Amino acid sequence: MDILSRVFRWFNQLDLILMSGLVILLFLGSVTLYSASGENYAMVSRQGLHILLATIVMLLLSQVKSKTMQSWTIWVYGLGVLLLILVMAQGHIGMGARRWLDLGVFRFQPSEIMKLAGPMMVARYFSDRPLPPSLKDIIVALCIVMLPVLLIVKQPDLGTSLLVASAGLFVIYFAGLSWKLIIATLSAIPVGGYFLFHYGMHAYQQQRVLTLFDPESNRLGAGYHIIQSKIAIGSGGVYGKGWTEGDQSRLDFLPERHTDFIFSVFGEEFGLLGNIILLSLYVFIIWRSLYLATQGKDTFSRLLGGSLALTFFVYLFVNTGMVSGILPVVGVPLPLVSYGGTSIVTLMAAFGIIMGLQKRKRDYRHTPHT
Amino acid sequence: MVKRESIKSEHEELKLFHSRSLVAAAVVFLALAGILFRLFVLQVEGHDYFTEESRKNYLKSLPIPPARGIIYDRNGKVLADNRSEYVLAVVRDEVPGKVKDTIKRLEKLIPLSDKEKQKFYQKMWRQNRYQATVLRSKLTEKEMAVFSVNQPRFPGVRINVQMERYYPLGEIAGHVLGYVGKIDKRDLKRIAKREYKGSTHIGKSGIEKFHEKLLHGKTGYRIIEVDAHGKPQKLEKQEDPIVGKDLFLSIDINLQITAETLLKGKRGAVVAMDPRNGEVLAMASVPMYDPNLFVNGISHKNYNALRNNLDRPLYNRAIQGTYPAGSTIKPIVSMAGLHYGVVTPASKVRAPGYFQVPGHRHRYRCWNKRGHGSVNMSYAIAQSCDVYFYSLAYRLGIDRFAPFMKLFGFGGKTGVDLPSEGAGLMPTREWKKKRHNATWYPGDTVNIGIGQGYWISTPLQLVSAISTLSMKGKRLKPRLLRGIRKSKNLPEEIQAVSYLPSVKVKSQKMWNAPIQGMINVMHSPFGTARRSGAGAAYEIAGKTGTAQVFGIGQKEKYNARRLAKHLHDHALFVAFAPAHDPKIAVAIIAENSGGGSHVAAPIGRRIIDAYLLKRYLLPEDEENAKEGENTKKKKKKRNNR
Structure with a gap:
């Protein structure tokens, strides 16, 4: 009986509305992956294992209390920074970048931890300070964000550093960064972008940016990805070519089609209608996450929840923007759909945290029982 | 704790967080609306464009070259054929390990030149890995046998069959047939590239060039689906090629061989034509060349040998050679005289052995110094009296003479179905003014009256003009293409004759x-070619000619022995037979060979006999001898086995 009630409470702790959105998305993702992988069962079942692992992580994290989470924060952040430095020193080189840490059993990207630890640390910093924050607090928060970001940029991994940075900045935004500062920063971005392009980017990153503006200039080189991706999406039309019938993906014209470019496969096979459904599903998940964040019982919970919800949106926006040719190709997967264990585990962990942070009212309601 | 409480207000924070969340939700909504708009642009507005791009990606059309039409003579003897050639080809995808290593091992069995290897690598890397690249063409039987035995050791290397143009008779009728060669940059400019995808060869000269469109056929296509690496996935659609049309030439190959044999050792040309329909029965130009040399690119050595040969074997004398027609045009000049009423058949001209333009001292000499006395038209033609025609031309004047000759086709192309036909030259007053900036002298007309001077024509023009005379004004366009067959199972379609404006x-x-004058040339006791006309089973109308190549001074004598061979007179002869029911007309020119009656007329008689009496002159003995050798060889081979 005790066990049963415990299980019941576990599920009670879950947000079934958000959970159902995630389940539908993960299912759609696996179906798309089957086609994108060239009907490769082995890959889909591996992805199934990733999903299973990620769900367990989510369930576990959804049980962690906000206070406990807060107390872990400093250790997780510290460990993350340490591992990033370790990667810098002796990481495994893959695709021209030092990102991986080989742990013997599996390889692991420490930068992924930072997607969670970054915003947690900033939220933790703001949690016992008056909000809106003072200038000094903002500067400290920025330092907390930028330390891991710079380490990740150096690897170099533009996509992850972008996500870690936005996760941290969203916390500052939710903390109440003044609109004046936000507008000033946004207008400084073009200037900063100019300097970043000329002094802060690797040749391959510069090439990606240049290719974005004129993909046709390099049809066979860097522009190939974008051109083929646009062809895939565009030729899908309104209704799509049908599941596993996408010519661009089936015949291998679409590169990285089971990872970063899986959205092109989806768009080719399910058309504009499919895209509308998929985007609606994402909007639903983001909306629900934001809602849960507003239900957070303390500052830490709300800031972290809001930031994680918006980071999920950034994943979506950057990935769809890049495969449809309006944003540069930075390595950001389509969240919960692209193949890859690390990103799914991290994302589901985030949703676990979001679920765990809630219960402002329910906690009170359940207090008598505990 | 107390301090914090006073500053940190739960209520204010919640309000702040809510407003921030609302703004964030709005931004999320707007950004995703932007993405959706972008998807709309790609998937609705750009749909057609991207669908086309996608099809371009995965649909490849592979051309299937059509088989080239076969060329036959009028009796169905094969003149140009396609034969299979065996080549060694490599498919990179199927070669285990490095292609270089396979080639190295292969070289031990089949010798490969550095040039072949270089060409192969160049081509292979340009193609995708699933395409076959020719490594070595023209495999010998021995090489094929050696490779076949060892094939299991060379995965990815195979023997492929290619079709190759072949001229079984070698140099016989080579000028008429022409040859095909590899398509080069100049060809690419004049052809529809789409039609030649997959074709490697194109007609470069002769019939092969002129009737390229008929012979080539229509390229077929195999539309296949390929993946991003070019690997074929499945056949989408196939459009079979349409084979080239088979051509039946008007040439009678036996007559052609007869003509070529008769000219052997000389430089010259023979054209025989059926005056009733314009069909060219034989068109020989000697010396000859073997068109097979050109099919796969002639070697520099062979080409230079042909180019630098002073006898110019590459040049088709029958249509490109322009010669003074000499006395052979006298019957036609007579027609001009009759038409303009300058002479009548009976009116006589005193021929003292020379002619003088009134008021001038220059003497235009006759070949017969002693003169012919008083001669009428028929006698003048039979005896080829120069003075009669000097006088006639002088009285006609160039302004009547030249236009009349143009009616017979002189000075213009006949329009025969061969490329690079020469037009010759029919001089006029205006031409001389333009070309030499000089006035036309009466003396110029006098020279032209006997087919000398500025007037030059091709052997084909000559035979065409003589045919017109034989048909009493009816003119037919000379042609080599007699029939077309769309495919092996269909009957040959005979082409309609095409008339030229008649001479009225x-x-x-x-x-x-x-015509009577020409009959007298052959059959009267005073005819210049009476020896050649003797004993004929039918009446021949002929005319000899001896064209001067070298101007001789007023008091000098032509002495063949003292003159260099290339300055010797050209021997000419034109004829048709039977005289009153012409079935064949011929024109013969033998360069620098002396008199028409001695050299050219006997050839003419022999050709007419060959055609009308089927008494062909074929080097049968030689052939028999060769065949004997072949059978011996075959026997030997059998023994070897």
């Missing part, structure tokens, strides 16, 4: 006297 003279009776 005041009275049809006027044709009789010049």
Whole structure:
């Protein structure tokens, strides 16, 4: 009986509305992956294992209390920074970048931890300070964000550093960064972008940016990805070519089609209608996450929840923007759909945290029982 | 704790967080609306464009070259054929390990030149890995046998069959047939590239060039689906090629061989034509060349040998060679005289052995110094009296002479179905003014009256003009293409004859006297070619000619022995037979060979006999000998086995 009630409470702790959105998305993702992988069962079942692992992580994290989470924060952040430095020193080189840490059993990207630890640390910093924050607090928060970001940029991994940075900045935004500062920063971005392009980017990153503006200039080189991706999406039309019938993906014209470019496969096979459904599903998940964040019982919970919800949106926006040719190709997967264990585990962990942070009212309601 | 409480207000924070969340939700909504708009642009507005791009990606069309039409003579003897050639080809995808290593091992069995290897690598890397690249063409039987035995050791290397043009008779009728060669940059400019995808060869000269469109056929296509690496996935659609049309030439190959044999050792040309329909029965130009040399690119050595040969074997004398026609045009000049009423068949001219333009001292000499006395038209033709024609031309004047000759086709292309036909030259007053900036002298007309001077024509023009005379004014366009067959199982379609504007003279009776004169050339006791006409089973109308190549001074004598061979006179002869029911007309020119009656007329007689009596002159003995050798060889081979 005790066990049963415990299980019941576990599920009670879950947000079934958000959970159902995630389940539908993960299912759609696996179906798309089957086609994108060239009907490769082995890959889909591996992805199934990733999903299973990620769900367990989510369930576990959804049980962690906000206070406990807060107390872990400093250790997780510290460990993350340490591992990033370790990667810098002796990481495994893959695709021209030092990102991986080989742990013997599996390889692991420490930068992924930072997607969670970054915003947690900033939220933790703001949690016992008056909000809106003072200038000094903002500067400290920025330092907390930028330390891991710079380490990740150096690897170099533009996509992850972008996500870690936005996760941290969203916390500052939710903390109440003044609109004046936000507008000033946004207008400084073009200037900063100019300097970043000329002094802060690797040749391959510069090439990606240049290719974005004129993909046709390099049809066979860097522009190939974008051109083929646009062809895939565009030729899908309104209704799509049908599941596993996408010519661009089936015949291998679409590169990285089971990872970063899986959205092109989806768009080719399910058309504009499919895209509308998929985007609606994402909007639903983001909306629900934001809602849960507003239900957070303390500052830490709300800031972290809001930031994680918006980071999920950034994943979506950057990935769809890049495969449809309006944003540069930075390595950001389509969240919960692209193949890859690390990103799914991290994302589901985030949703676990979001679920765990809630219960402002329910906690009170359940207090008598505990 | 107390301090914090006073500053940190839960209520204010919640309000702040809510407003921030609302703004964030709005931004999320707007950004995703932007993405959706972008997707709309790609998937609705750009749909057609991207669908086309996608099809371009995965649909490849592979051309299937059509088989080239076969060329036959009028009796169905094969003149140009396609034969299979065996080549060694490599498919990179199927070669285990490095292609270089396979080639190295292969070289031990089949010798490969550095040039072949270089070409192969160049081509292979340009193609995708699933395409076959020719490594070595023209495999010998021995090489094929050696490779076949060892094939299991060379995965990815195979023997492929290619079709190759072949001229089984070698140099016989080579000028008429022409040859095909590899398509080069100049060809690419004049052809529809789409039509030649997959074709490697194109007609470069002769019939092969002129009737390229008929012979080539229509390229077929195999539309296949390929993946991003070019690997074929499945056949989408196939459009079969349409084979080239088979051509039946008007050439009678036996007559052609006869003509070529008769000219052997000389430089010259023979054209025989059926005056009734314009069909060219034989067109020989000697010396000859073997068109097979050109099919796969002639070697520099062979090409230079042909180019630098002073006898110019590459040049088709029958249509490109322009010669003074000499006395052979006298019957036609007579027609001009009759038409304009300058002479009648009976009117006589005193021929003292020379002619003088009134008021001038220059003497235009006759070949017969002693003169012919007083001669009428028929006698003048039979005896080839120069003075009669000097006088006639002088009285006609160039302004009547030249236009009349143009009616017979002189000075213009006949329009035969061969490329690079020469037009010759029919001089006029205006031409001389333009070309030499000089006035036309009466003396110029006098020279032209006997087919000398500025007037030059091709052997084909000559035979065409003589045919017109034989048909009493009816003119037919000379042609080599007699019939077309769309495919092996269909009957041959004979092409309609094409008429040229006839020559209309005041009275049809006027044709009789010049023709009679030509009969007298062959059959009267005073005819210049009476020896060649003797014993004929039918009446021949002929005319000899001896064209001067070298001007001789007023008091000098032509002495063949003292002159260099290339300055010797050209021997000419034109004829048609039977005289009153012409079935064949011929023109013969033998360069620098001396007199027409001694050299050219006997050839003419022999050709007419060959055609009308089927007495061909074929080097049968040689052939028999060769066949004997072949059988011996075959026997030997059998023994070897």
